Amino acid sequence: MIIRKATESDLNSILELNHSLFELEFDNFDDTLKVGWTYEKVGKDYFIEVIKDGTVFVADEENKIAGYLAGSILANSCISEKKS
Numbered sequence: 001m002i003i004r005k006a007t008e009s010d011l012n013s014i015l016e017l018n019h020s021l022f023e024l025e026f027d028n029f030d031d032t033l034k035v036g037w038t039y040e041k042v043g044k045d046y047f048i049e050v051i052k053d054g055t056v057f058v059a060d061e062e063n064k065i066a067g068y069l070a071g072s073i074l075a076n077s078c079i080s081e082k083k084s
């Protein structure tokens with residue numbers, strides 16, 4: 001396994017992994033998460049930007065992305081919805 005900096009060609013794999021994580025988190029821990037965020041324009045744009053200008057690493061196992069780590073500082077979060 002190789003840990004390397006992500007490139008835009010890794011985007012679809014990162015989106016798939018993120019969506020799976022959101023589904024798991026929503027079902028088991030946090031029902032305020034917007035599960036569809038990953039594939040919304042704002043979600044895709046976030047990952048494109050953070051790959052270009054932020055910090056994203058992928059775990060590459062035989063040319064398949066097995067995991068990722070993304071870090072950024074956000075002023076406002078758009079991944080959760082307030083529950084009333």
